[in-house]
Amino acid sequence: MTTAGKPARFEKKVCHPSELAERAKQLKGPVVFTNGVFDLLHRGHVTYLDQAAQEGQSLIVAVNSDESVKRLGKGPDRPINTQVDRMHVLAALECVALVTYFEEDTPLNAILAAKPDVLVKGGDWPVEKMVGAKEVQSWGGTALSIAFEHERSTTATLQKIRNL
Numbered sequence: 001m002t003t004a005g006k007p008a009r010f011e012k013k014v015c016h017p018s019e020l021a022e023r024a025k026q027l028k029g030p031v032v033f034t035n036g037v038f039d040l041l042h043r044g045h046v047t048y049l050d051q052a053a054q055e056g057q058s059l060i061v062a063v064n065s066d067e068s069v070k071r072l073g074k075g076p077d078r079p080i081n082t083q084v085d086r087m088h089v090l091a092a093l094e095c096v097a098l099v100t101y102f103e104e105d106t107p108l109n110a111i112l113a114a115k116p117d118v119l120v121k122g123g124d125w126p127v128e129k130m131v132g133a134k135e136v137q138s139w140g141g142t143a144l145s146i147a148f149e150h151e152r153s154t155t156a157t158l159q160k161i162r163n164l
């Protein structure tokens, strides 16, 4: 006989965009914000996320909705994982305090709602190209581009799988 397990504790970390402003206010500050697709999570992602989290006390991650990903032009078969799955995998990470998603092409509205103290992206996004950097700086926050430590990518992983 099998029994149903208890709800996974990280489920509480996943929030709808409409709750983001309120939920962000309840986090221990400084609040760090990052965003991305995070399709197939890899060592580069998790290293970067923990590094981002160390820039404050609470890390918020906003993922592109499935439709938003399709408009990014990463490939007709992307995303591989749905936004719900991508959010829950990220929520399971100890360094992540809150996860949400955004339907738009950019996370600007999510950043304005969360009003983070620190905006972080990986080194492929220099600060001058970072959506939301000016806004975060306008309320006294900082924007940070963290250099890659591990050269990994979802695209490379998918190429490996396709070549099996």
Ligand SMILES: Nc1ncnc2c1ncn2[C@@H]1O[C@H](COP(=O)(O)OP(=O)(O)OP(=O)(O)O)[C@@H](O)[C@H]1O
Binding pocket: 035, 036, 037, 038, 039, 043, 044, 045, 048, 074, 121, 122, 123, 124, 125, 147, 148, 149, 150, 151, 152, 153, 154, 155, 156
């Ligand atoms: N190897 C890496 N090291 C550190 N940060 C990374 C790395 N790859 C991606 N990131 C960062 O993680 C976030 C999500 O990136 P994304 O989902 O585009 O990953 P990806 O692996 O590059 O995907 P894809 O290959 O589909 O473009 C971005 O902010 C990006 O800067």
Ligand SMILES: O=P(O)(O)O[C@@H]1O[C@H]([C@H](O)CO)[C@@H](O)[C@H](O)[C@@H]1O
Binding pocket: 035, 036, 037, 038, 064, 105, 106, 107, 121, 125, 129, 130, 131, 132
């Ligand atoms: O996972 P990606 O493609 O690295 O994340 C993108 O980041 C963009 C970034 O915030 C621009 O500064 C964002 O506009 C885009 O929607 C993806 O999230």
